[in-house]
Structures are given as structure tokens and as C-alpha cells.
Amino acid sequence: MTPSTQRSVTIITGVALIVAVTALIAVLLSGGAQSSVSIAEPAPSAQVTQSGSFSTLQVQTQPSSAVVAESAAQTVRETDTTVAPTVADTSISSGSTRPKTLLVFNKITDGRDWHAAARDPANALFDQYAQEFGFEVTYTNDASIFLSSDSSDFDAVVFHNTKNNVFESDELKAGFEAFIASGVNYLGIHEAAGTHNDGTTETTESEPNLNNFWPYLEDLNGSLMDDHPTASTAGSERQNATVNVLDNSHPATAHFGSNFEHSTEWYNFNRIPPNATVLLAVDESTYNPNGWLNEGGMGQLHPIAWHQDFGGQRAFYTAFGHYADEYSNDGVRTHIGEAVLWVLEIDS
């Protein structure tokens, strides 16, 4: 390379660097991380660091090698074609500046999705809150995601009407436990408590239990669904009842008065969640709580929504959300939306 060629490469490189840095700054200043184009990793902090080193390069009169020119050209190409410059490789302080991210887990295992109609309105609710409060949402029904993800990828996970044995191996169970332990908060909605909840049916090789009891999920939810009223046990699966607000200091219940009426499928739980703060309880005298296991419901305290500290993580459970129209009920929308924000640790 002749000196004049080298100089022109240097100039071109310098221009390219300035373009690249300008593009980077523009992306950062425009809140690019919240644009519709997903900017996952690397985190913006890594881009700032990288653009800082580009600034240093700009004041050099002689780029030290063709590698720098190649690297700059590469950066410009990538800047031209993507919103997120791939400055990659770096020591990214994971999760520090990326947008809050919610993982919504929708898996069921036996194909009989009692809550199929609720999925679209629930997703619309999550999406609306995401847009309003600037977080991102990922939807999946693949349990293997927990093997390859942790708190650097997601801040909270929602089990939205999951059902039965969604973790079909010990490896998947261990992966999920590690995922939560890495620092991910949890929100269980309705049949999240009907997931791995059957402690009554023995598993045999010829008759596998499709809903194996898993104590970890009982602890994470706080309790599990035992049964609920049905047409044969109570005349109707869906009933109107009075809900008492036991604690309105939480953002998910602050909008309720001292009590309110609601119509849903009322779960009977296998226990009072032992380490939780119960927020809502349904008044069993206002409906027929008989289920196929529990004659007479749960007794004096029948919790419906609660939260707890789970090994340092936030965990929230609400029994609302069986029916699609519950997601257009203002009170329930705010209840679930605020629970989402709470597990994401976003102030509303």
C-alpha cells in the first residue's frame, strides 16, 4: 500500500468511523432500544464503550493497520443494514441497560386447552402494558428456553394458564429452577396453579400421571389448584361472588375498594399459601364452592391472589383469568397489569 493509498484509506476510514459513531449515537438517543425492531444484546452500554474507542481512533492520524479499516468498514456495513450495530463480542455487563423483558410461558401438555379463548386477550393486555411502560415481551410454549436463558435475558416470567406436566424431564425442571434462582421474578395466572399439581394420582408405567405433583412449583405458586366448582358439583362452573380486598397496599389491589363482585371459575387450593401475603379472598357464602374433591370449599379464608418473597425473587399469583372477558374487565385488567409491572419491578 502506497502512502497516498494509505492516507486515503485513513480518510475513508475516518469518515466511516464518524458515520458509524453518529449512527450509534442516533440509535441510542432515539431510544432505539424501545423501537419496534428488537434490540437485544449487546446492551447499549457496550455500544457506548465501543463508540468511545472509535472516538479515540478518529483523532489518530495513522490507523495502525488494515485490520482497523476492515473493522470500520464492517461496522458501517452493519450500521447501514441494521438498527442494532453488531459491535458484539465485548464484555457486556449483561442486563444492566437493556429494556425490561417479560417472558410469557403458555405451554400445556394434553392438547385440551380450557383457556384457549383467553390467550389472545391476555397477550393483548401484556402488549398494551409493554407499549405503555416500555418493556419487551417474548411469548413461548417451549420449556427448553429455560435451559438457555437467565436473568440477563428476562426480568420476569409469567405462567399464563400453563397446564399439566410442562416440565417433562428432571433436566427441564432443574433448568427452570436455575432460571428463577438467577434472579427472575414470577407471576402465575389461573391455571399456573394447575400445573404439576396432581398429588393424588399414582404414576405407573402403563398409566402415566399427566399432571405429576412438583413441590417446587407448589412453593413458587404458593399453593396449587385442588379442584373447582363444576356444573355437576355446584350447578355451574362460572359463578358470581364477592371478593374481599384484604390488602390494598399493593399496586395490584390499590384500585379495588374493600370488596367487589366478580364472575369466574373459582379454584379451591390445596393449602393457604404459607409464606405469602394474601391480597384477595373470595367469600364462599356468596357462591357454591363445592368442587369434585372439596365439599364446601376451603373454609373461612379462601385466597384468590397473593404475593411472596421466593428466595429473594418476587412471586405473585392470581386465580383470575379463566375467561376471555375477564381480560376486558377494568378491575381485572389493572390487577393483572399491575402484577406484571410489579414482577418486572417497574413503578406504575
Ligand SMILES: [Zn+2]
Ligand atoms: Zn380455568
